[in-house]
Amino acid sequence: MTVYLEDEQQFFEKHLGLLEKVEAVINQCLDQEEVPYEVEVSLTIVDKAEIQEINLEHRQIDRPTDVLSFPQIDPECIGKINWDNLDTSSCVNYDTEEIILGDIILCDEIAALQAEEYGHSLEREVCFLVAHSMLHLLGYDHMTEDDEKNMRQKQENVLQCLAILR
Structure with missing residues (x-):
């Protein structure tokens, strides 16, 4: 697995050890979902102004958000990528032969505010957001209550496996 990091905020320089936790979360998500390929993920850390601009451009929502996800692969249905019949020509990095899963854009400022609001560590919040995006x-x-419940349970499973607790 390769994580391409663009850290415009020097976030991971300020929070030593957190990038390793984030990479562990990404790996745990891949293991939990039994992804049979080596993959690459792009992770970009931005400020509130930039994530608001991206949110407006791509979702027509003119406000900042905590994290945005841009998948490279369309699922057959919610939570179901058919790995056996995946047309890799549309999502492979030919230099590394890794499957490009997509991009995660995380706002460090909002993550910090939410960690404080929810009463847990910044590590927990960032890892939760990365699991969510993965x-x-x-x-x-x-989009539905059942899908949200399923997704939240999967996120919690990942974090519990790594002992990243509230």
Whole structure:
């Protein structure tokens, strides 16, 4: 697995050890969902102004958000990527032969505010948001109450496996 990091905020320099936790979360999501390929994920850390701009451009929502996910692979249905019949020509990095899952864009400022609001560590919040985004990259969504419950349970399973607790 490769994580391409663009850390415009020097976030991971300020929070030593957190990038390793994030990479563990990504790996745990891949293991939990039994992804049979080596993959790459792009992770970008931005400020509130930039994530608001991206949110407006791609979702027509003119406000900042905590995290955005841009999957490269379309699932057959919620949570179901058919790995056996995947047309890799549309999602492979030919240099590395890894499958490109997509992009995660995380706002460090909002993550910090939410961690304080929810009364848990910044590590927990960032890892929760990365797990959430990874599940989006793996085909999950939360448009219905059942889908949201399923996705939240999968996120919690990942964090519990890594002992990243509230």
